[in-house]
Amino acid sequence: SGYHKVLEENRKLYNQVQDLKGNIRVYCRVRPFLPRQSSSMSTVGHIDDGNIMIITPSKYGKGHKSFSFNKVFGPFATQEEVFSDTQPLIRSVLDGYNVCIFAYGQTGAGKTYTMSGPKELTEESFGVNYRALNDLFHISNQRKETFCYEIAVQMIEIYNEQVRDLLTNDGPQKRYPFVKILLLLFFIPLLVNTLDIHNSSQKGLAVPNANLVPVTSTTEVIELMNIGQKNRAVSATAMNDRSSRSHSCLTIHVQGRDLASGAVLRGCMHLVDLAGSERVNKSEAKGDRLKEAQHINKSLSALGDVISALAQKSSHIPYRNSKLTQLLQDSLGGQAKTLMFVHISPEADAISETLSTLKFAERVASVELGAAQVNK
Numbered sequence: 001s002g003y004h005k006v007l008e009e010n011r012k013l014y015n016q017v018q019d020l021k022g023n024i025r026v027y028c029r030v031r032p033f034l035p036r037q038s039s040s041m042s043t044v045g046h047i048d049d050g051n052i053m054i055i056t057p058s059k060y061g062k063g064h065k066s067f068s069f070n071k072v073f074g075p076f077a078t079q080e081e082v083f084s085d086t087q088p089l090i091r092s093v094l095d096g097y098n099v100c101i102f103a104y105g106q107t108g109a110g111k112t113y114t115m116s117g118p119k120e121l122t123e124e125s126f127g128v129n130y131r132a133l134n135d136l137f138h139i140s141n142q143r144k145e146t147f148c149y150e151i152a153v154q155m156i157e158i159y160n161e162q163v164r165d166l167l168t169n170d171g172p173q174k175r176y177p178f179v180k181i182l183l184l185l186f187f188i189p190l191l192v193n194t195l196d197i198h199n200s201s202q203k204g205l206a207v208p209n210a211n212l213v214p215v216t217s218t219t220e221v222i223e224l225m226n227i228g229q230k231n232r233a234v235s236a237t238a239m240n241d242r243s244s245r246s247h248s249c250l251t252i253h254v255q256g257r258d259l260a261s262g263a264v265l266r267g268c269m270h271l272v273d274l275a276g277s278e279r280v281n282k283s284e285a286k287g288d289r290l291k292e293a294q295h296i297n298k299s300l301s302a303l304g305d306v307i308s309a310l311a312q313k314s315s316h317i318p319y320r321n322s323k324l325t326q327l328l329q330d331s332l333g334g335q336a337k338t339l340m341f342v343h344i345s346p347e348a349d350a351i352s353e354t355l356s357t358l359k360f361a362e363r364v365a366s367v368e369l370g371a372a373q374v375n376k
């Protein structure tokens with residue numbers, strides 16, 4: 001059994017090294033048909049571990065198109081399965097790495113489901129962000145003989161290139177439900193601060209003036225997420241459902257002190273639920289809607305440009321072209337590790353968005369190939 005132990009240790013080490021090689025990995029997740037939908041023909045054909053085949057109608061050159069990613073999750077994959085491949089990344093945050101996990105795809109394809117879970121949350125349906133924090137608490141507790149960890153979170157939203165803190169206090173309204181409702185309806189969208197993203201080398205925080213809340217248990221995290229989601233939802237009703245047209249980001253800051261040497265490690269993880277990637281119909285996009293669409297296009301294409309520049313090992317990486325890429329600067333490129341979950345819907349009428357989502361994802365996935373080649 002000693003021999004097996006050594007083998008197991010070696011396997012773990014090998015996996016960790018592999019994990020460090022490709023800096024960007026891309027997982028694809030297919031949403032199941034929803035109960036209310038008449039299950040029309042699915043556009044998703046064969047899926048295996050890392051490949052997905054899309055059946056294209058005649059308009060797109062009838063036939064099949066195949067795409068390859070680090071991992072493909074079919075419609076029956078559970079939240080636990082989806083998370084299990086993410087766990088090594090979580091561990092690396094405690095070792096002082098920066099990590100960025102983001103969810104990409106058209107509205108309704110399952111981004112929020114993956115990152116947070118469904119509306120009616122159960123332990124089984126917890127999304128990546130609850131599970132990630134759970135793991136961080138768990139592992140930091142396991143290491144408590146050698147390390148003392150502090151974990152704190154920020155939650156922000158980027159809407160029309162403005163950054164807002166989602167963890168603002170609801171202070172005195174607590175005692176007056178009526179006042180609270182009024183405040184929620186009218187004032188919170190105004191009270192929620194507009195913040196600047198600073199170069200994260202300042203104070204070590206990407207958004208130094210957003211509330212940074214220490215957390216020690218999953219229960220506290222759930223409470224915070226509820227506040228964050230409420231703040232986001234309130235802004236949404238006041239300004240038409242905007243949650244699908246803003247990026248939301250949960251940032252987890254970890255600081256660990258080695259009890260023997262006193263050395264301090266800092267790692268951070270951004271968990272980003274991106275705005276819907278769908279292109280708006282030109283005829284319907286006017287006024288605010290057009291402005292929103294332009295901002296979303298701008299930030300998603302800025303993200304694509306940063307990733308392309310990283311892939312080409314360009315000397316200039318254009319982080320400053322959008323708030324989103326500024327925020328993620330320390331977690332994209334360099335030693336940081338990035339994971340993108342791309343989401344697609346199986347419905348026939350989503351085919352055009354499905355294809356453009358998968359093409360964007362392939363562009364991102366090619367960065368990993370670049371990194372792997374360098375390491376060979």
Ligand code: ADP
Pocket residue numbers: 030031032034075105106107108109110111112113114117118119244276343
């Ligand atoms: P998005 O965030 O991309 O707009 P949502 O996560 O809100 O999409 O998903 C749209 C709907 O589909 C929600 O009702 C959600 O609960 C459901 N859904 C998404 N993914 C899954 C899944 N893998 N299994 C079951 N239901 C899902």
